[in-house]
Structure formats: structure tokens, C-alpha cells
Amino acid sequence: MGRPPCCDKSNVKKGLWTAEEDAKILAYVAIHGVGNWSLIPKKAGLNRCGKSCRLRWTNYLRPDLKHDSFSPQEEELIIQCHSIIGSRWSSIARKLPGRTDNDVKNHWNTKLKKKLMKMGIDPVTHKPVSQVLSEFRNISSGHHGNASEAFVRNFKTEPSSNNSILTQSNSAWEMMRHNNITTSHESYYNNSPMMFTNPTCTPFHFSNHSNHLLNGTTSSCSSSSSSASITQPNQVAQPTHGTTTTFQWSDYLLSDPVLPLSSQTQVMGSSATSNLTFAQNENFNSQADCSSEKIDIKASGTCHSASSFVDEILDKDQEMLSQFPQLLTDFDY
DNA sequence: AAGTCACTCAACCGCAGGACG
DNA sequence: GCGTCCTGCGGTTGAGTGACT
Structure with a gap:
């Protein structure tokens, strides 16, 4: 039983997005705004799962997103937040304008965690x-x-x-x-x-x-x-x-x-x-x-x-x- | 130059919760 | 109250890339 898949997985494209696909989403959103993501692929002429479209938009295409590297201030804030609320990336990301939960999560996993570990601090408990x-x-x-x-x-x-x-x-x-x-x-x-x-x-x-x-x-x-x-x-x-x-x-x-x-x-x-x-x-x-x-x-x-x-x-x-x-x-x- | 390894990050997956009929 | 659909979220994966041997 369980839930049916959100779309026919066998017929949708997966993997990295092309510039053309990005352009289609951007064009569609510019005209219609974001709405029902399950309908957007069809309406925008994309052979993608709606969920995938939403993710692409929220994590990459949104105009308010920053694409530069994290500043020391942002890193400090992430560490502070993580010490308090743990891995609630979306909550932490809301404290950082222009950053997504995926950004924050990736940055934590690839950089900050190691940084803390190098300092001799356990990144989970934030204790030495x-x-x-x-x-x-x-x-x-x-x-x-x-x-x-x-x-x-x-x-x-x-x-x-x-x-x-x-x-x-x-x-x-x-x-x-x-x-x-x-x-x-x-x-x-x-x-x-x-x-x-x-x-x-x-x-x-x-x-x-x-x-x-x-x-x-x-x-x-x-x-x-x-x-x-x-x-x-x-x-x-x-x-x-x-x-x-x-x-x-x-x-x-x-x-x-x-x-x-x-x-x-x-x-x-x-x-x-x-x-x-x-x-x-x-x-x-x-x-x-x-x-x-x-x-x-x-x-x-x-x-x-x-x-x-x-x-x-x-x-x-x-x-x-x-x-x-x-x-x-x-x-x- | 070729192979291997480590790292990054975009994207996917599955689950949970809310909205709605 | 129940089922379905949509969205949000956190964890995980894997392709791409650069460093190293």
C-alpha cells in the first residue's frame, strides 16, 4: 500500500538541470508565480517531477538567493543555532537571508562540522x-x-x-x-x-x-x-x-x-x-x-x-x- | 598522463503535517 | 472522521571536480 508516487518516475527526467529547463521554470514563474508544483512541469513544458521543480526553484532559482560563499558571521550564526536547536536546518536558514536549508545543511556537513572537530569540539554536543x-x-x-x-x-x-x-x-x-x-x-x-x-x-x-x-x-x-x-x-x-x-x-x-x-x-x-x-x-x-x-x-x-x-x-x-x-x-x- | 581519492553540492528520497473535499 | 493531495523538512546519494600520487 502506501502513498502513490507523486509522478510517474519512469517518465520524468532526473539529475542535473539544464539552462533550458531553468529558463522554462523562470519564465513560467515570472508570469504565473509559484503555485501548484505538481501542475507546473506540465504547464511549463518540463519533463520533471513537480517536487523536483519546487526544489530547483527554492534551492537555486529563487531571485533572493545568495550564491556566494558563507561569511564568518553567517558561519558563527549557524554554529550558534546548531548548538541550540540542532539540525533544524530550515529554522537556521530563516536566520540567514538568502540561504536555503540545503545550503546551510551542506555547509555544516562539509565545512563547519570539520572545523569544530579540528578545534576539538564535538559537533553534535558542542562540547569539548x-x-x-x-x-x-x-x-x-x-x-x-x-x-x-x-x-x-x-x-x-x-x-x-x-x-x-x-x-x-x-x-x-x-x-x-x-x-x-x-x-x-x-x-x-x-x-x-x-x-x-x-x-x-x-x-x-x-x-x-x-x-x-x-x-x-x-x-x-x-x-x-x-x-x-x-x-x-x-x-x-x-x-x-x-x-x-x-x-x-x-x-x-x-x-x-x-x-x-x-x-x-x-x-x-x-x-x-x-x-x-x-x-x-x-x-x-x-x-x-x-x-x-x-x-x-x-x-x-x-x-x-x-x-x-x-x-x-x-x-x-x-x-x-x-x-x-x-x-x-x-x-x- | 593516468589513476585514485577526497570533497562539494545539487538533487533525490521518504516521511510528516496541514489543507481540503 | 477519513482519504487524498500538496508542501516542507531532514537525511542521503552520486555526479562533478580538483588534489594528490
């Missing part, structure tokens, strides 16, 4: 590789022992080159993934809609951090000790099956492993630096975003406070929006 390794060792003492021990063994066999370390860092990440060990991004995206654990190199510190990166100097993250577990998303109160645990919106407030809670509270209420504002906005918008991201009320089982919990979120949302009206404008989710 050494810290990732030490955290992974800590985790390995737990129930994920097999994979992590294997990793440590492998790591010990190739300790010499930087590249090997970095490669191993990726393997560490993969192993953690396979063992359902979540990290900041994942725990945020997958586990709790209101849970946002800053990486140990939090966005609050990241501005300095990334500036160094782009200057090509090695920076060391002012991180907490290695006891900060990758997978401990602040030990938030999670509703559990079959319990009558009550929880409040504030239970899901992020806590930064670096900052004492009191100062975080202060931070939440201040406008601080632009980077901080960015981080907060993203955080808050992410929270808003989560309203559409599988807030699984049912998952709370018999938790009777589900609706009041949602109400509380909405109330708090309103409260925050009144305090930070720019929230809705920074990231347009």
Missing part, C-alpha cells in the same frame, strides 16, 4: 571532545557498559591522531544513541516538550566560545566538571505511569548545570546580552514549538493533572510573551 569522552566513561559505569567499554577499548587503540579521537567521538555519540542514551538535543526533542537542557557549553557561554572558533583559536569550554552527565536532563519531574504525581510548569524549567539556579532565574528575567537573548528566545520558541511536537498527554497515563498542566503552560506562555514580546518575531516557527 575530551569532556564527551569523560562523560561517556562515566556513563559506561552504568548499565550501558558494553557499548561504552567497547568504545573505550577502541579509543585506546588509536589515541594518537586528532582525527582518530574525533572519529571516536562520533562513535561515542552513535553508541550512546543506540543505547538510548539521550543528550541535550535529543532529550529536548524526544522526551519532554518543556525540557531544554543546555549543553554544558551553554548558549550563555557560547558567544565567547564560537568567536574563538571562527578566529581559529582553540577554546576550552568553561564547562562544569565531568560529573555533568550528558543524559541527565536536569532530572526533571517526569509524570510517570500509574502515579498521581503532580507537577508544575516550573518543574520543566531548564536548569543550567553551570549556573546556580538562582542566577538562572535572574537570567530568565533579564535581557542580558544579545546572545543570551537569542538563546532564550530560541528556548522559548522551542517551547512554543513543542506545542505541536507531540506533547503526549496520554503518555502521562493516569496523571489527572494533564489538562491543568497544559493550562499552566499556556498561562506561563502568555506571561512570558508579555515580558518578551520579541519572542514571536525572532524565530518564525
Whole structure:
């Protein structure tokens, strides 16, 4: 079963676009504008899938696109955004006028990731590789022992080159993934809609951090000790099956492993630096975003406070929006 | 000069969500 | 409420190209 293909794949051309095909799309769009992409190939006289036409337009032909290389400022912004929201390329691209999600994704995969790795920073967690390794060792003492021990063994066999370390860092990440060990991004995206654990190199510190990166100097993250577990998303109160645990919106407030809670509270209420504002906005918008991201009320089982919990979120949302009206404008989710 | 390798980036694929009848 | 269609998105692929041997 499943969906039928969007077009007859056997009869449509694939692969690189010719100048003539580009011209046809441009001419059609100039006259009719973009509309139903599934009809455009036929109307424009193209033997292409509508989806392919849309992609060609959005990624290459759109007149507002930049085709020059990324500036250091753009690169810095991508790194910052990625440290906060992960690989949500379309959201990151919206911060960069004239860039598409494909551009950003490609640039990250081919340049920025390697740049970070060369600096000794894990491009997934945005933490120093050494810290990732030490955290992974800590985790390995737990129930994920097999994979992590294997990793440590492998790591010990190739300790010499930087590249090997970095490669191993990726393997560490993969192993953690396979063992359902979540990290900041994942725990945020997958586990709790209101849970946002800053990486140990939090966005609050990241501005300095990334500036160094782009200057090509090695920076060391002012991180907490290695006891900060990758997978401990602040030990938030999670509703559990079959319990009558009550929880409040504030239970899901992020806590930064670096900052004492009191100062975080202060931070939440201040406008601080632009980077901080960015981080907060993203955080808050992410929270808003989560309203559409599988807030699984049912998952709370018999938790009777589900609706009041949602109400509380909405109330708090309103409260925050009144305090930070720019929230809705920074990231347009 | 020829072969190989690494890198880049345009394009494709499949899935998810929203709109609409 | 359901099915279909369209669009958006993130991950992946593979052709093209330059560097290296």
C-alpha cells in the first residue's frame, strides 16, 4: 500500500538541470508565480517531477538567493543555532537571508562540522571532545557498559591522531544513541516538550566560545566538571505511569548545570546580552514549538493533572510573551 | 598522463503535517 | 472522521571536480 508516487518516475527526467529547463521554470514563474508544483512541469513544458521543480526553484532559482560563499558571521550564526536547536536546518536558514536549508545543511556537513572537530569540539554536543569522552566513561559505569567499554577499548587503540579521537567521538555519540542514551538535543526533542537542557557549553557561554572558533583559536569550554552527565536532563519531574504525581510548569524549567539556579532565574528575567537573548528566545520558541511536537498527554497515563498542566503552560506562555514580546518575531516557527 | 581519492553540492528520497473535499 | 493531495523538512546519494600520487 502506501502513498502513490507523486509522478510517474519512469517518465520524468532526473539529475542535473539544464539552462533550458531553468529558463522554462523562470519564465513560467515570472508570469504565473509559484503555485501548484505538481501542475507546473506540465504547464511549463518540463519533463520533471513537480517536487523536483519546487526544489530547483527554492534551492537555486529563487531571485533572493545568495550564491556566494558563507561569511564568518553567517558561519558563527549557524554554529550558534546548531548548538541550540540542532539540525533544524530550515529554522537556521530563516536566520540567514538568502540561504536555503540545503545550503546551510551542506555547509555544516562539509565545512563547519570539520572545523569544530579540528578545534576539538564535538559537533553534535558542542562540547569539548575530551569532556564527551569523560562523560561517556562515566556513563559506561552504568548499565550501558558494553557499548561504552567497547568504545573505550577502541579509543585506546588509536589515541594518537586528532582525527582518530574525533572519529571516536562520533562513535561515542552513535553508541550512546543506540543505547538510548539521550543528550541535550535529543532529550529536548524526544522526551519532554518543556525540557531544554543546555549543553554544558551553554548558549550563555557560547558567544565567547564560537568567536574563538571562527578566529581559529582553540577554546576550552568553561564547562562544569565531568560529573555533568550528558543524559541527565536536569532530572526533571517526569509524570510517570500509574502515579498521581503532580507537577508544575516550573518543574520543566531548564536548569543550567553551570549556573546556580538562582542566577538562572535572574537570567530568565533579564535581557542580558544579545546572545543570551537569542538563546532564550530560541528556548522559548522551542517551547512554543513543542506545542505541536507531540506533547503526549496520554503518555502521562493516569496523571489527572494533564489538562491543568497544559493550562499552566499556556498561562506561563502568555506571561512570558508579555515580558518578551520579541519572542514571536525572532524565530518564525 | 593516468589513476585514485577526497570533497562539494545539487538533487533525490521518504516521511510528516496541514489543507481540503 | 477519513482519504487524498500538496508542501516542507531532514537525511542521503552520486555526479562533478580538483588534489594528490
